[in-house]
Amino acid sequence: MTLAFGTDGVRGDTRSELTSEAVEALGRTAADVLGAERFAVGRDTRISGPGLVEALSRGVQHVGGSAVDLGVVPTPAVARWCADEDVAGAVVSASHNPWHDNGVKLFAPGGRKLSDEAQHDIERGLASAGELPSRQGRAAPASGGPGSVEGDRARESHIRAVAASLEGRDLSGLRVVVDAANGAAYRSAPECLSGLGAGVEVIHASPDGYNINEGCGSLHPESLQAAVVSSGADAGLAFDGDADRVLAVDGAGTLVDGDQILAVCAIDRAQRGRLAGNAVAVTVMANLGLRQAMAGRGVGVVETPVGDRFVLEALEERGLVLGGEQSGHLIFRDLATTGDGMLTAVHLLDAVKRSGSSLGDLAAEAMTRLPQVLVGVPMRASERPADLDETLGEIASEAAARLGDSGRVLVRPSGTEPMIRVMVEAADTGTAQAEADRLAARIEAVLP
Numbered sequence: 001m002t003l004a005f006g007t008d009g010v011r012g013d014t015r016s017e018l019t020s021e022a023v024e025a026l027g028r029t030a031a032d033v034l035g036a037e038r039f040a041v042g043r044d045t046r047i048s049g050p051g052l053v054e055a056l057s058r059g060v061q062h063v064g065g066s067a068v069d070l071g072v073v074p075t076p077a078v079a080r081w082c083a084d085e086d087v088a089g090a091v092v093s094a095s096h097n098p099w100h101d102n103g104v105k106l107f108a109p110g111g112r113k114l115s116d117e118a119q120h121d122i123e124r125g126l127a128s129a130g131e132l133p134s135r136q137g138r139a140a141p142a143s144g145g146p147g148s149v150e151g152d153r154a155r156e157s158h159i160r161a162v163a164a165s166l167e168g169r170d171l172s173g174l175r176v177v178v179d180a181a182n183g184a185a186y187r188s189a190p191e192c193l194s195g196l197g198a199g200v201e202v203i204h205a206s207p208d209g210y211n212i213n214e215g216c217g218s219l220h221p222e223s224l225q226a227a228v229v230s231s232g233a234d235a236g237l238a239f240d241g242d243a244d245r246v247l248a249v250d251g252a253g254t255l256v257d258g259d260q261i262l263a264v265c266a267i268d269r270a271q272r273g274r275l276a277g278n279a280v281a282v283t284v285m286a287n288l289g290l291r292q293a294m295a296g297r298g299v300g301v302v303e304t305p306v307g308d309r310f311v312l313e314a315l316e317e318r319g320l321v322l323g324g325e326q327s328g329h330l331i332f333r334d335l336a337t338t339g340d341g342m343l344t345a346v347h348l349l350d351a352v353k354r355s356g357s358s359l360g361d362l363a364a365e366a367m368t369r370l371p372q373v374l375v376g377v378p379m380r381a382s383e384r385p386a387d388l389d390e391t392l393g394e395i396a397s398e399a400a401a402r403l404g405d406s407g408r409v410l411v412r413p414s415g416t417e418p419m420i421r422v423m424v425e426a427a428d429t430g431t432a433q434a435e436a437d438r439l440a441a442r443i444e445a446v447l448p
Contacts, residue, residue, distance in 0.1 A: 003126055005119040007307045011094050011103030014048040018102055020055040026104055027059020027067075027090070029125040033118060036088035036109055042070040042078040042154065043092040044184040044242045047209030048102045052092045056104065071151035072207075074184045074243035075105060076340035077158035083111035083337055084157065093184070093242040096219050099210045105242075111337040113309040159192045162342050165335050171349050172197030177236040177249075179224040180205040181217025185243035185342065192342055193237075198349065203227055213240065218247045218328055225253040235352065235359045237345045238328075244308075245329040246341035248348060250360030258328035259290040261348050263366035265330070266322055268351040270299055274321075276334070281314040281323030283307070288408045288425045293367035306412075308339045370407075371429040373436040377420040377443045379413075385448060388413070392420065395442050399424070399435055407432070411439065420447070 003010045003022055010026065012018030031039065039060045043049035049072075057067035070078060075091045082089040089107035097103075106114050106122075114122075176198050180186040186205040194200045203223065204216035216223060218240040228236040228249045236249030248256040262280060269275040279300030282290065286303075294301050302318060304310040308331060311323040315333045324330030329339040336343055352359050385391075396411040403409065407426035414421050422439045426432035 004123055005114075008095065008113075008309075009091075009103050009105035011097065011101055013100055014046075014052075014102045015100050018048075018052070020051060023052050023055040023092075023104060024059040024062075025126055026122070027056040028062050029059075029122050030090070030106055031060045031063050031065045031088070033121045033125055034088050034106075034108055034114075037065045038085075038087040039065060039067040040070055040078055040081045040085065040087050040089045040150075040154070041067050041092065042073040042075070042081075042089070042184075044094075045072055045182060045186070045207035045209060045212050046092075046094070046099050046102050046241075048100075049092050049209075052102055052104070056090055056092065068150050070154045072184055073151065073155050074158065074188055074340070074342065076244055076336060076338055076343065077154050077188070079107055079111040079338040079340075080158050080161060080336065081111075081154045082107045082109065086110060091242060095242050095244070096181075096213055096217065096240040098214065099212050107338075113312065113338060115309075155188055158342075159188055159195065161335075162192055162340070162346055163196055165332075165343060166196070166346060166350055169350055169354075170197040171346070171353060174235065174349055174353060175199040175201075175231070175233040176349065177201045177203065177224060177227045177231060177233045178205070179203050179216055179221065179227075179236065179238040181213050181239050181241055181243075182207040182211045183213065183217065183239060183241035183243060185239045189237070189239060189243065189342055189345070192346070193349075196346065199233075201227065201231055201233065217241065218245060221247060221249060221255055225249050225255065229253040235349060237341075239341045240328075243341045244339040245325075245327050246345045247328040248345070248359060248363075250363065251358055252360055254360060256359060256363045257369070258324055258326045258330065259287045260363045260367060260369065261328060261344060262286075262322070262324045262330055263290055263293050264351055264362055265344075265347055266294065266299055267297060267366055268354075269322060270297065275299070277318055277320045279318070279320055281311045281318070281320055283311065283325050284410055284412070285326050285423060287326065287367075287369050287372055289367045289370045292370075312338070370425045370427065371432045372423060372425045373429070373432040375422040375424075375436045375440045376414070376417075377422065377440050377447070379418040379420060379447055391446050392443070395439060395446075399439050403431075403435065407435070409435070409439070411443070 094101040
C-alpha cells in the first residue's frame with residue numbers, strides 16, 4: 001500500500017492494504033522527517049493494534065529512535081503525553097471506522113497534529129523509505145504497553161487534567177450514560193466522570209478486538225438514546241473509537257450533535273468572559289443554524305476546511321480558544337492541543353449543571369439546527385478532470401442562488417474516498433432533499 005495522508009492521518013483495510021511493512025516504513029520516515037528521537041505510541045482496541053504498534057516502533061528504532069508503548073489510551077491522552085514530555089507521538093487507530101480498518105495519526109513533538117508541509121515530506125520520504133540511513137547509536141527498545149507504568153501514567157494524567165480543567169467544580173447530581181464504543185475510552189471515560197461525582201452507567205465497554213464501533217458509539221447512538229430514556233438519565237455521551245470526539249443525548253433521547261455542543265459551550269464561555277476573541281472556528285460543514293445562532297449573540301465565526309488540524313490552525317492564528325466540527329470533535333485550545341471527547345463531555349455537562357436547565361433545553365436555546373441533507377456522488381474515473389473544481393463551483397453557485405439566504409450549499413471532493421460530497425441546508429427537509437438530489441444528478445452528468 002502507498003500510504004497517503006487523508007483528513008486525519010493514514011488509514012486502510014488491514015486485511016489487504018495497511019500492512020506491517022507499510023506502517024514500519026511510516027515509522028522510519030516520520031522519525032526521520034520530524035527529527036524526533038523519542039516517540040509515544042498509543043492505540044485503540046482493534047485486533048490489529050498491537051502488531052501495528054510493534055511495526056511502527058520498529059521503524060522508529062531503525063533510525064536510532066526509541067518508542068514507548070502506552071497501550072490502549074484515548075488519542076488526546078497521547079497528545080497530552082507528547083506535550084508534557086516534549087516527544088513526538090503516534091496513535092494506531094481508524095477512529096470511527098469498523099474493526100478491519102486501522103490507521104496512524106501522528107503528532108509532532110509537543111502534541112500537535114502535523115502541518116501540510118510535514119505530511120508532504122513524509123509522503124515523499126515513503127517512496128524511498130527503504131533507503132533511509134540508520135542514525136548513529138544503538139536503537140532503544142520499546143517499552144510500556146498495557147498495564148505498564150508509562151501506560152497507566154498516560155491514562156491517569158489525562159483523566160486528572162480533564163478533571164482539573166473544571167477548576168474545582170464537579171458534576172455531582174448528574175446521571176449520565178456512557179457509550180464507550182468498545183474503544184479507547186472504555187476505562188477512562190467512566191473513571192473520569194465518576195471521579196467528578198456524576199452517576200455513571202456504562203454500555204459498550206467490553207472490547208474484544210472486533211466490536212469497536214459496531215452498532216455503537218458516535219456513529220450509532222440508537223442504543224444510547226434508548227438507554228438514556230429507560231434509565232431516566234440526564235444525558236448520554238457517545239464516544240468514537242479513539243475518543244477524540246463525542247456526541248451527546250438529552251434526557252428525552254434526542255441527539256445533540258457537535259454543532260449544538262459547540263454552541264452551548266461558546267455561549268457559556270462568552271457569558272463568563274472566557275471566549276477569547278469573541279469568536280469560534282468551525283469547518284465548512286457546520287450547520288447554518290450554528291452560524292445564525294452565533295451572529296445573533298454577537299459571536300464571530302471563522303470558517304476552515306474539513307479537519308480538526310485546520311480548526312486548530314485558525315484558533316492559533318487568530319488567538320481564539322474554541323472551535324470544532326459537527327462530528328463532535330471540539331478543540332479547547334487553552335486546555336488541550338487536539339480534540340478531546342472527554343474534555344468536551346465534561347465541559348458540556350458542567351455548563352448544563354451551572355445553567356440549572358436540562359441538556360435538551362440548553363441545546364434548543366443555544367441554536368436551531370436547520371435541516372441538512374448529505375449526498376455522496378461516486379467518481380467513476382481514477383483521475384479527476386483538470387477543470388472539476390471550477391465545474392463544481394459553478395454547479396454549487398447555481399444552487400445557492402436558488403436557495404438564497406434561507407439555505408446553504410457545499411460541494412467538495414472527499415478527502416478520504418473517490419467521491420464528491422454534496423451538502424444542502426434549507427428551511428425544510430423537503431427543499432434540502434430536492435436540491436441535493438438535483439445537484440447530485442448534475443454532478444453525475446459532468447463526471448467522466
